[in-house]
Amino acid sequence: MLHYQSSLQQDSFRHKGMRRSLVRQIAAKGIRDTAVLQAIENVPRHLFLEAVFLEQAYEDKAFPIGEGQTISQPYTVAYQTQLLQAQKGQKVLEVGTGSGYQAAVLAGLGVNVFSVEYNNVLFNRTKALLAQLRYPIHVFYGDGSRGLPAYAPFDRILVTAGAPAVPESLTEQLKPGGMLVIPVGNNKNQEMLRITRLADGELRQEKFDKFSFVPLLGHEGWK
């Protein structure tokens, strides 16, 4: 049984100070979007980690969250969020809820977050945590490589696991002008892609830096 610090729901001045220093590090690595930096500064990352990692919560590192999965490095969260260019009030789908940290950062931007998780243990734990922390995030259990057809279309889709190719279900669930940010590659490293659905329905693809994510599983992921 993992022990989560969130049961204490504490966010002290010390934590806030550590977050400010984390934000300075991320900004120094090239993240410029002030809304994204502010969201990282506001979300108490230590509440999304196992207590054993509490002292390291504000290091710019990924950590295990159980079930062979990870909470992404804060720089990676900021990088993907910056590329997403989500605007207040937009409908955003996250594929790979994991710890719930990225979803909380998105909620901090004032968007309406729908998040799907494929692992049942993580889904149950994180749904309860986000409710306990009072984040207004809609969390679903299922295969996010198929998107979330019942709630589509979305203004933005963010995939937080590495895909072998861009899932067609996801590009189909983008509104005109909508954007999908997704790491695509092999099981060791992936290139960050941003796909934009243009007004005429055509898709435009842009390529960014390389990262290393856990695999996107499911129908349009790794089998």
Ligand code: SAM
């Ligand atoms: N966004 C997460 C966070 O803030 O902690 C980090 C996500 S972790 C790097 C990737 C997550 O994607 C894992 O929790 C994994 O179970 C989930 N995942 C993998 N394939 C999936 C799929 N087809 N649908 C939904 N979630 C999936």
